[in-house]
Amino acid sequence: MAQEKDDTFLSEDHFEPFQPSESFKKNAKVNDNSFYREAQDDRLAFWSRMAGNLQWTKKWERVLDEDNPPYYKWFINGKLNVSENCLDVHIKNGRGDKRALIFEGEEGDTVSLTYKELLKEACKFSNVLDQLGVKKGDAVTIWMPMIPEAIVAMLACTRIGAVHSVVFGGFSPDALKDRILDSDSKLVITADGANRRGKVIPMRSAAEETLNDCPSVEKVVTVKRTGTAYESKEGRDLAWSEIMAEAGETFEPVTMDAEDPLFILYSSGTTGKPKGILHTTGGYLVGVNATFHYVFDHDDDDIYWCTADIGWITGHSYIVYGPLSNGSSTFIYEGTPDYPNRDRFWELVEKYKITVFYTAPTAIRSFMRWGNQYADKRDLSSLRLLGSVGEPINPEAWLWYHEHIGQGKCPIVDTWWQTETGMIMITPLPGVTPLKPGSASYSFPGVEADVVDDHGNSTKPGQRGFLVIKSPWPAMLRTLYGDPDRFESTYWQQYPGLYFTGDGAWKDKDGYFWIMGRVDDVLNVSGHRIGTMEVESALVEHPAAAEAAVIGKVHEIKGHSITAFVTLKEGYEGSEELVQELKNHVGKKIGAIARPEEIFFTYELPKTRSGKIMRRLLRDIAEQRDLGDVTTLMDPQVVAAIKEGYTEK
Numbered sequence: 160m161a162q163e164k165d166d167t168f169l170s171e172d173h174f175e176p177f178q179p180s181e182s183f184k185k186n187a188k189v190n191d192n193s194f195y196r197e198a199q200d201d202r203l204a205f206w207s208r209m210a211g212n213l214q215w216t217k218k219w220e221r222v223l224d225e226d227n228p229p230y231y232k233w234f235i236n237g238k239l240n241v242s243e244n245c246l247d248v249h250i251k252n253g254r255g256d257k258r259a260l261i262f263e264g265e266e267g268d269t270v271s272l273t274y275k276e277l278l279k280e281a282c283k284f285s286n287v288l289d290q291l292g293v294k295k296g297d298a299v300t301i302w303m304p305m306i307p308e309a310i311v312a313m314l315a316c317t318r319i320g321a322v323h324s325v326v327f328g329g330f331s332p333d334a335l336k337d338r339i340l341d342s343d344s345k346l347v348i349t350a351d352g353a354n355r356r357g358k359v360i361p362m363r364s365a366a367e368e369t370l371n372d373c374p375s376v377e378k379v380v381t382v383k384r385t386g387t388a389y390e391s392k393e394g395r396d397l398a399w400s401e402i403m404a405e406a407g408e409t410f411e412p413v414t415m416d417a418e419d420p421l422f423i424l425y426s427s428g429t430t431g432k433p434k435g436i437l438h439t440t441g442g443y444l445v446g447v448n449a450t451f452h453y454v455f456d457h458d459d460d461d462i463y464w465c466t467a468d469i470g471w472i473t474g475h476s477y478i479v480y481g482p483l484s485n486g487s488s489t490f491i492y493e494g495t496p497d498y499p500n501r502d503r504f505w506e507l508v509e510k511y512k513i514t515v516f517y518t519a520p521t522a523i524r525s526f527m528r529w530g531n532q533y534a535d536k537r538d539l540s541s542l543r544l545l546g547s548v549g550e551p552i553n554p555e556a557w558l559w560y561h562e563h564i565g566q567g568k569c570p571i572v573d574t575w576w577q578t579e580t581g582m583i584m585i586t587p588l589p590g591v592t593p594l595k596p597g598s599a600s601y602s603f604p605g606v607e608a609d610v611v612d613d614h615g616n617s618t619k620p621g622q623r624g625f626l627v628i629k630s631p632w633p634a635m636l637r638t639l640y641g642d643p644d645r646f647e648s649t650y651w652q653q654y655p656g657l658y659f660t661g662d663g664a665w666k667d668k669d670g671y672f673w674i675m676g677r678v679d680d681v682l683n684v685s686g687h688r689i690g691t692m693e694v695e696s697a698l699v700e701h702p703a704a705a706e707a708a709v710i711g712k713v714h715e716i717k718g719h720s721i722t723a724f725v726t727l728k729e730g731y732e733g734s735e736e737l738v739q740e741l742k743n744h745v746g747k748k749i750g751a752i753a754r755p756e757e758i759f760f761t762y763e764l765p766k767t768r769s770g771k772i773m774r775r776l777l778r779d780i781a782e783q784r785d786l787g788d789v790t791t792l793m794d795p796q797v798v799a800a801i802k803e804g805y806t807e808k
């Protein structure tokens with residue numbers, strides 16, 4: 160890994176950095192380097208000042224407890240409530256009539272809730288939770304489309320102190336089941352269905368078997384979104400509209416300790432079992448509140464749109480908790496960018512006068528491929544700042560985004576972070592950082608990222624290595640739910656004292672970070688993390704499959720596409736039907752995002768003498784590169800056979 164870089168395209172010398180314009184700089188929250196200096200001088204004092212922007216019912220006694228690494232604690236003995244900080248405080252500050260949440264559905268239906276109205280909804284649902292017996296510390300699973308009720312449910316959980324586990328609505332009922340079982344949720348909140356490109360996708364009815372198979376689930380609350388029928392079980396099922404109609408409109412927020420669990424979010428890792436990443440109350444909110452404020456240069460008049468789904472960390476941190484704790488107006492859209500037309504997003508930017516827009520490189524690459532005409536015919540002049548997240552943004556996509564969406568005037572914040580980090584970690588600050596297309600630039604103040612070699616030593620400029628974080632930060636994950644051993648081994652054992660991100664990176668001579676993507680068996684498909692092992696385990700659960708190896712093939716739009724190599728059990732023949740069947744099987748086990756794009760049958764997988772599958776070779780075959788060293792292979796014939804099968808296709 161530790162080698163000189165050879166990516167000439169990603170070279171920092173390719174472009175003159177883009178300087179912030181004088182007009183942007185003038186009004187920016189940060190417009191000189193004193194903010195960085197403050198954090199460098201005293202990191203903990205800096206985070207303490209950031210924490211002071213929130214409302215605490217009791218102030219913390221110590222900023223950081225490092226006594227028992229890697230189990231760090233932040234804001235010791237501080238007390239606060241997240242929903243109070245996202246709702247009540249703004250009303251107290253006279254901003255109750257400001258729009259908090261703006262929603263548009265796929266068919267053009269709209270909802271707009273002021274801070275007062277959103278508080279009322281959250282209080283009503285808190286009363287519902289209370290009546291259903293949900294207590295502080297209980298886990299609640301939320302499996303919903305992108306509708307306002309999902310956010311109301313999240314906020315109500317935080318108000319009452321319940322730990323939400325939001326499961327992406329596009330995950331299959333089987334994937335939902337694993338996550339309900341792992342978190343031991345007693346309540347599931349869902350919808351009857353979701354709208355997707357003009358079609359209705361049933362949710363509640365599709366989850367019937369899952370719910371019956373989860374003994375912990377006592378109650379199920381279903382929002383009516385599409386009118387899709389489902390079986391309602393007496394004593395278990397409740398309709399959202401009915402229980403909300405009778406619920407009281409106020410609810411005192413439950414006082415939480417800074418280190419009380421806030422939510423679990425499952426994310427893919429290098430085994431078949433997803434990791435339940437646990438975030439806690441105080442540090443998480445301080446981290447997302449501060450980063451939202453400074454990275455998105457929060458202005459009271461902003462209409463902010465992050466296109467992520469609330470089922471991912473980006474949705475948690477930068478649709479819900481970051482924007483709302485800052486008193487921003489956060490816009491959400493139910494649908495996809497290409498329905499009913501490919502200008503849907505730009506139509507929404509024009510209609511709602513979006514000022515700050517945050518999306519993923521995979522979406523930008525699709526827009527680019529569709530052509531300039533869709534954005535060009537819309538009025539995007541309200542935009543003042545753009546963001547990117549989820550994977551490295553290639554300079555070509557960056558430049559297109561800058562010119563066609565940002566009209567050449569909007570800075571782009573390329574933000575690097577993870578489900579585990581909770582908050583943005585490496586990012587430009589738009590009023591000060593000269594932008595280099597393709598680089599996420601510097602650590603956020605108070606964050607200490609670095610690139611190290613195999614021995615944990617900082618690399619020289621231009622030398623590739625592993626991205627690590629050298630000191631604790633407030634929004635860091637606290638553990639993996641129910642699996643502290645995996646928490647320690649995944650993140651803390653590679654380099655003692657350093658947090659291992661799983662990403663490869665290098666720094667240039669100006670100290671800019673250039674992220675190269677994952678170095679482990681985790682794929683990035685359209686900005687979504689999918690573990691190769693998860694897909695492999697799903698494949699081998701099919702009766703025909705004996706063994707499977709899954710790789711990510713470089714894909715122009717998606718970043719990676721999934722290719723699977725499968726050996727069949729005795730008595731099964733490879734056929735086009737079986738390919739379809741296996742693809743559907745993975746779709747059922749995990750969800751459409753994990754469906755392999757290609758499946759190949761082979762009589763054997765290439766393995767080392769110790770029996771480890773050589774994915775590198777499979778990747779080379781799939782990407783039609785010359786094969787490197789194959790001397791460690793157990794059976795070199797296998798490669799020739801697979802290669803032949805692959806090129807025949």
Ligand code: WTA
Pocket residue numbers: 426471472473547548549550551552573574575576577578579599660661662674675676677683686687688
């Ligand atoms: C990748 C999403 C390069 C990275 C917030 C990381 C990025 C993984 C960037 C986390 C970026 C995210 N540049 N790579 N700006 N942002 N990544 O947990 O590989 O879904 O480890 O969190 O996405 O994905 P996750």
